[in-house]
Amino acid sequence: MRCRSTxxxxxxxxxxxxxxxxxxxxxAKDLGSGFVILLSNGxxxxxxxxxxxxxxxxxxxxxxxxxxxxxxLHLALTGEGTAAEGEYSxxxxxxxxxxxLLQLSYEKVQNDxxxxxxxVDLQAVPEPTEVIRELISHGLEQSARxxxxxxxxxxxxxxxxxxxxxxxxxxxxxxxxxxxxxRDLYSRFVLVLNEKxxxxxxxxxxxxxxxxSIEKRKKADSEEHKALxxxxxxxxxxxxxxxxxxxxxETEPRQxxxxxxxxxxxxxxxxxxxxxx
Numbered sequence: 001m002r003c004r005s006t007x008x009x010x011x012x013x014x015x016x017x018x019x020x021x022x023x024x025x026x027x028a029k030d031l032g033s034g035f036v037i038l039l040s041n042g043x044x045x046x047x048x049x050x051x052x053x054x055x056x057x058x059x060x061x062x063x064x065x066x067x068x069x070x071x072x073l074h075l076a077l078t079g080e081g082t083a084a085e086g087e088y089s090x091x092x093x094x095x096x097x098x099x100x101l102l103q104l105s106y107e108k109v110q111n112d113x114x115x116x117x118x119x120v121d122l123q124a125v126p127e128p129t130e131v132i133r134e135l136i137s138h139g140l141e142q143s144a145r146x147x148x149x150x151x152x153x154x155x156x157x158x159x160x161x162x163x164x165x166x167x168x169x170x171x172x173x174x175x176x177x178x179x180x181x182x183r184d185l186y187s188r189f190v191l192v193l194n195e196k197x198x199x200x201x202x203x204x205x206x207x208x209x210x211x212x213s214i215e216k217r218k219k220a221d222s223e224e225h226k227a228l229x230x231x232x233x234x235x236x237x238x239x240x241x242x243x244x245x246x247x248x249x250e251t252e253p254r255q256x257x258x259x260x261x262x263x264x265x266x267x268x269x270x271x272x273x274x275x276x277x
Contacts, residue, residue, distance in 0.1 A: 005026065005027050005028070006024065006025070006026050006138065007024070007025045007026075007077070007078040007079075007080065008022060008023070008024045008025075008135060008138055008139060008142065009022070009023055009025075009077075009078060009079040010022055010023075011023045011090050012090070013090050013091065013092045014089055014090065014091050015091060015092055015094075016092065019041055020041065020042070021039060021040065021041050021090075022039070022040050022041075022042070022135055023037065023038070023039055023077065023090075024037070024038040024039075024040075024134075024135060024138070025037060025038075025077050025078055026038075030070060030074075031055065031070050031073045031074055031077070032052065032055055032056075032066060032067075032070040033052050033055075034049070034050055034051045034052045034054070034055065035049075035050055035077070036048075036049050036050075037049070037050070037077070037104065037120050037122070038125075038131060038135075039102075039104060039122055040128065040131055040132060040135060042132065043128065044124065044125075044128050045124070045125040045128040045131040045132065046102055046104075046122035046123060046124055046125060047122060047123060047125055047131075048104070048120040048121050048122040048123060049120075050118065050120050054118075055069070055070070055073070055118075058117065058118045062115060062116070062117070069117070072108060072117055073106075073117060073118065075088065076088035076106045076108065076117055077106065087108070087109045087110075088106060088107065088108055088109070088117075089106070089107050089109055089114065090104065090105070090106050090107075091104070091105045091106075091107065092104055092105075093105070101121045101122060101123055102121070102122040102123075103119055103120070103121055103122070104119065104120050104122055105118070105119040105120075106118055106119075
C-alpha cells in the first residue's frame with residue numbers, strides 16, 4: 001500500500017495510563033480508502049493495516065454514514081482538527097497465549113456513552129529500532145516545519161502590528177482633520193444662517209410696510225369713492241349756500257291770495273250806449 005500522507009500523535013491507553021504511546025498513521029487518498037497504523041511505546045513497536053472494506057464494514061455496523069464515519073476516524077487517529085462533539089479514547093488488548101497479536105480499539109465518548117469506531121490487529125515489528133528512528137526523524141521534521149511556520153506567523157504578526165499602528169495613526173489624523181473641518185463648516189454655516197435671518201427679517205419688515213401702505217391706500221380710495229358718490233347725489237340747482245330744494249319749496253305753506261290785496265266791492269258800471277246781447 002503506497003502511502004502519501006503521514007501523521008504522528010501521542011496517545012494514552014486507558015488500560016495503561018502510566019505509559020506513553022506514539023501512533024503513526026499513513027494513508028493514500030483519505031482514511032476511507034484504508035490506512036496503516038504503527039504503534040510504539042519507545043521500546044517496542046507494532047503495526048497493522050485496515051483496508052477499505054474494513055472501513056465500510058465498520059461504518060455499516062454502527063449504522064453511520066460513511067463520510068461522517070471517515071471524519072470521526074480522522075479526528076480520532078490523527079488528532080487534527082476540533083471534534084464537533086464528544087471525545088475519543090483508545091484501548092489495547094494484551095497478547096494472549098497462542099495469539100501473538102495486540103488489538104487496538106478506538107472509541108468515541110459522547111454524553112457519557114461510548115461506542116466503538118473500529119479495531120485493528122497489531123503485529124510486533126521485528127526491528128523496532130528502525131521504527132523508533134523513523135518516528136524520531138518524522139517528529140524532528142514536523143517540529144522543524146512547525147517552527148518555520150511559527151516563525152512565519154511571528155513575522156506576519158509583527159507586520160500586521162506595524163500596519164495596525166500605522167492605520168491607527170492615520171485614523172487619528174483623519175479624525176482630527178474631520179473635527180477641524182466640521183468646526184470650520186459649522187462656523188461658516190452660522191455666518192450664512194445669520195445673514196439669511198437678517199435678510200429674512202428685512203424682507204418681513206418690507207412686506208409689512210407694503211401691506212400697511214396698501215391698506216392706507218385702500219382706505220383713502222374708499223373715502224374718496226364715498227365722497228364722489230355723495231357729491232354725485234346732489235341736484236344741479238342746489239347751491240352751496242344752503243338753498244332749499246324743490247321738495248322743500250313745495251312743503252312751504254302757500255299764502256292766501258287775498259293776503260295783502262284789497263278789492264273794491266263797487267259794482268261795475270257800463271256805458272248805456274253799449275248794448276250787450
